Structures are given as C-alpha cells and as structure tokens.
Amino acid sequence: MSASPAPGASDRGARTRERLLVAAQELIWEQGVSATTPRQVWERSGTGQGSLYHHFPTKHALALAAVTRTVRQMLDGARASLAHDSEPEERVHDYLTRPRDAVAGCRVGRLTSDATVMADDELRAAVRGYFTQLLDLATVVFEEAGEPPEAARRRATTAVAVIQGGYVLSRALGDPAPMRDATEGLLQLLDIAD
C-alpha cells in the first residue's frame, strides 16, 4: 500500500481507469479483441494515449481486465435467472427467454473466434471459466428438476448451446428471429409452457 494521493486526483484517476475499461468492454463486444486498437479505446473513453498506457501497460493487460469484468457481469446475469428460488422449470424458462441483443452476439461466446484471445493463455482461461461455470449452473437446475446427473449435464449443454447458436444465427441473418425460434423450439421440446 502506498500513501494516499490527494483525494481529487485519486478520484479522477479511478474514473479515468473506469472509463477506459467501459470503452474497452464495448469495443471488444462490437469487434473482438484483435480488431480493437488502443487508439479506439482512448478516443471512445474521452481520455488520451498517456492515460491509457498509464493505467494499462499493454493492450493485453487492458483486454484481460475488460474481458474478466465482462465474464463476471455475464455470470451475475445468468445467476439472476438460473439460481433464484422458484421452480426449476421456471428458472429454465427465465434463462431461455431473458432479453438479449441477439444480432450483436454473445459478449463472451464471440471471443472463441478471436485469434488474439485464443492465442493467449489468460484470455482463453477467462472464456473457458465463463462456460464452465455457466454449464455447472444449468446442470444443477436440471438435476433439481429430477434428471439424473448425466442426463442433466446433457440437457444443460443443449440449452446453453441453443443460446450460443441462436446468437450465431441471428448475427448471420441480421435478424433477432432465429434466437426466438431456437429458444421457443427448445421450450416446446422441454414441454415448458410458453
């Protein structure tokens, strides 16, 4: 721990760092890590080059901080529907019908096609951790619905795959309809009333 700087300066620094991080998260969602340049980040954040390289020594450090935070936020969102108190069937329904910007794609899933992400151990681990945890959350719900462990895991994987595939199709067609069709199709097969 170093001595506290003047409060005003400290706050300004924290806010600058925060704005850089938010800008990086947005740009990485829109374009991926590979296609996002440090320049784009400092321009969108309204800060400057000096600030960016002060708070994040490399593009890698910035990307890792941004992706790590996005993963945490997405898992919090998933828990909000999958891990609350209602019946398992209702939780599955909530998760599958959650509002999503289908055409924009999954903030994390899209990174599996990003060369910079997959070539980097830490970034790849962040993406892997997201899906590992998400699949575990969903598996528990199907177990609580009465499925044996193996079947619960298969069914959870199918459900998460439908969401990820719905994103791919909606993005490819530039239309939110495929995500809706894919999730409604699964809900019918699961015999969960729409």
Add this chain to the structure above:
Amino acid sequence: MSASPAPGASDRGARTRERLLVAAQELIWEQGVSATTPRQVWERSGTGQGSLYHHFPTKHALALAAVTRTVRQMLDGARASLAHDSEPEERVHDYLTRPRDAVAGCRVGRLTSDATVMADDELRAAVRGYFTQLLDLATVVFEEAGEPPEAARRRATTAVAVIQGGYVLSRALGDPAPMRDATEGLLQLLDIAD
C-alpha cells in the same frame, strides 16, 4: 474467351490458383479472414507473392473466393445427410451426429465474429446465404416428419443452433465433449433413438 495458352503453362497456373485457394480456406478456418495475411497464404501454398497478386488482385478477392467455395462445400455436406432418401427422423439423426471437428469450430459460423467479414457486403452475404439455405433444408425435413410449417421452422432453427452452439462450447472448453452432449441432449428431447 481468350485464346488458349500453352497447355503446360495453363495447367500450372490453374494448379497455382487452386493451391492458393486451398491455403486460404485452411487459414481462414483456423484464424478467420481478419487475422489471415496474404503472406501466410502464399507461404502455406508454396507459391510466391507475385502469384498471389496475379490470381487475386486484392485480399478481398481472395477471401471472397475462398469463403464462397467453403460455403458451397459445407452446403453439399449438409445436403448429404439432410436431403437423401431415408425417413425424416433418420436424416435428422444423421445430420446431428455427423463427424465434426468441434474444437476447431464451424468454418462458416465462426465468420460471424470476424470484423472483416461482417464489414463487407459480399462476404456477409455469403455467410448469410449459408445459414438461410441450411435452415431451409432442415425445415423441410421437419415438415416431412409431420410438423406444421411454423413448428418445423422453429425445430429446424433449434437443431442448427445446437450445432453452432456446440461448436462454440467445444472451442471454449477445448474439448469435443460439449458438442456430443448438446447433440445427444437434443436427440433425446426429439425422442430419436441414439
């Protein structure tokens, strides 16, 4: 039509063009269009810079030729399982259990996260065309299985989404198991014997 050049030279040129195209297809599968450089293409193909820019005036022309061919090949593969003569249920089963390099990802689906592809009208149209046709093929199969048109389209979208999502999950986890789990989970829900 221009006059035929000497046969030897013509063949060599055609073979060179072919090798460039194959190398581009491979590299685009592995890394996407954005991350694939002209240099990588001519090095992998065993040709040279002069040959590449002789056969393809720009990186865009090369990428479009490679992606267009990949889309055609993938649709031919899908038709092989979805559009043959057996019962609809068997065709669905064949499609869902077709051998796939799950960890490598879908040659076309992965392009939906590629900035260079999505920013270009022609490349985007090629990707869109692939999924439009694939969904149409699958919809017909579910209609032939007795589903009404709307339900058939939903179910087809769910099935294609499970494949695309299976790719995303297998890639994220570096493991072919999620693709297997996702497709087996869907087959059980569809009540098609494994």
Add this chain to the structure above:
DNA sequence: GTCTATAAGAGGATAGAC
C-alpha cells in the same frame, strides 16, 4: 505467370516533458 524491391499506413508501444 512469377519474382524482387519499394512504399504508404496502421498498430503497439516507449521516452521524456509537463
């Protein structure tokens, strides 16, 4: 058809002033 030389521009930093 293929080769090599050259070049404009962007990306990802680093250095040192303020």
Add this chain to the structure above:
DNA sequence: GTCTATCCTCTTATAGAC
C-alpha cells in the same frame, strides 16, 4: 496522471524486371 513526439514492425499492396 496526462501529453506529445518518436520508433519499429507488420500489412497490403504497387512497379517493373524476367
């Protein structure tokens, strides 16, 4: 903490010889 100037490399070509 932030700014500006500078630097090196890679990408995507173009030019002209062979």
